Amino acid sequence: xxxxxxxxxxxxxxxxxxxxxxxxxxxxxxxxxxxxxxxxxxxxxxxxxxxxxxxxxxxxxxxxxxxxxxxxxxxxxxxxxxxxxxxxxxxxxxxxxxxxxxxxxxxxxxxxxxxxxxxxxxxxxxxxxxxxxxxxxxxxxxxxxxxxxxxxxxxxxxxxxxxxxxxxxxxxxxxxxxxxxxxxxxxxxxxxxxxxxxxxxxxxxxxxxxxxxxxxxxxxxxxxxxxxxxxxxxxxxxxxxxxxxxxxxxxxxxxxxxxxxxxxxxxxxxxxxxxxxxxxxxxxxxxxxxxxxxxxxxxxxxxxxxxxxxxxxxxxxxxx
Ligand code: SER
Numbered sequence: 001x002x003x004x005x006x007x008x009x010x011x012x013x014x015x016x017x018x019x020x021x022x023x024x025x026x027x028x029x030x031x032x033x034x035x036x037x038x039x040x041x042x043x044x045x046x047x048x049x050x051x052x053x054x055x056x057x058x059x060x061x062x063x064x065x066x067x068x069x070x071x072x073x074x075x076x077x078x079x080x081x082x083x084x085x086x087x088x089x090x091x092x093x094x095x096x097x098x099x100x101x102x103x104x105x106x107x108x109x110x111x112x113x114x115x116x117x118x119x120x121x122x123x124x125x126x127x128x129x130x131x132x133x134x135x136x137x138x139x140x141x142x143x144x145x146x147x148x149x150x151x152x153x154x155x156x157x158x159x160x161x162x163x164x165x166x167x168x169x170x171x172x173x174x175x176x177x178x179x180x181x182x183x184x185x186x187x188x189x190x191x192x193x194x195x196x197x198x199x200x201x202x203x204x205x206x207x208x209x210x211x212x213x214x215x216x217x218x219x220x221x222x223x224x225x226x227x228x229x230x231x232x233x234x235x236x237x238x239x240x241x242x243x244x245x246x247x248x249x250x251x252x253x254x255x256x257x258x259x260x261x262x263x264x265x266x267x268x269x270x271x272x273x274x275x276x277x278x279x280x281x282x283x284x285x286x287x288x289x290x291x292x293x294x295x296x297x298x299x300x301x302x303x304x305x306x307x308x309x310x311x312x313x314x315x316x317x318x319x320x
Contacts, residue, residue: 199262
């Protein structure tokens with residue numbers, strides 16, 4: 001079994017933090033970070049980085065062969081709001097990159113894959129509260145359609161070729177280290193930046209729009225726990241529901257006001273409102289809890305103070 005790990009899309013919101021954790025866990029010489037763009041600034045000594053287009057099958061194969069990769073974390077994707085503006089491009093990126101990596105596993109070049117799915121696989125006809133692992137899934141966004149198709153491809157490759165591909169339906173992920181790009185749940189990050197920089201935020205969702213969310217630390221722990229679980233404990237090769245928190249912009253703004261009393265929020269919903277309206281409010285993660293003992297740990301108070309404390313430092317400290 002080859003031991004090295006490849007992260008595709010390593011400079012994104014999840015990739016930035018996951019790559020660091022993988023390096024700490026397995027060793028800096030064991031993890032190869034890749035992204036379509038070179039990183040801003042110098043690559044720190046000891047970190048391995050290649051420029052890689054996730055949709056270029058020959059390049060991905062060559063990278064896997066060159067570094068003798070055993071495990072791939074495929075994180076490159078176009079998120080929900082951006083995908084609505086470029087549907088074909090989103091489909092091409094989100095699907096082709098997955099099929100390329102699944103084929104590498106089918107051909108025996110890699111042993112294991114992590115590929116993120118999303119709560120966006122659900123749609124307006126899915127139950128809204130405590131949305132179960134399996135239910136009616138009729139997503140109305142390009143992002144959701146691509147994630148649902150991706151889940152089915154994962155399960156197909158697992159059934160037909162024995163590919164070990166594991167996946168999680170991430171809720172909205174809240175983090176301070178790297179900015180997200182183009183998601184509907186991203187208001188819950190932008191709100192902290194604006195609260196600290198200007199003291200007010202113009203929210204693109206209505207005040208009572210409740211969505212499933214999670215602190216990045218919980219999401220990273222879920223990812224690694226699933227990847228480290230015995231294969232015999234993994235019963236779901238589509239993607240596991242995981243739940244963290246459920247809150248609305250109003251709930252979050254009240255919590256922020258607890259720490260920044262003058263913070264003001266205004267509501268000006270745009271096209272992202274209908275995306276949010278099509279998604280669940282809360283998630284039933286009992287299968288993940290049963291199969292690999294998943295349990296979220298970070299509550300809204302912890303999330304709020306962690307975001308404010310860390311962003312206070314990073315936003316207002318000069319880089320050098
Ligand atoms: N955070 C994603 C988005 O808003 C959902 O998985 O697009």
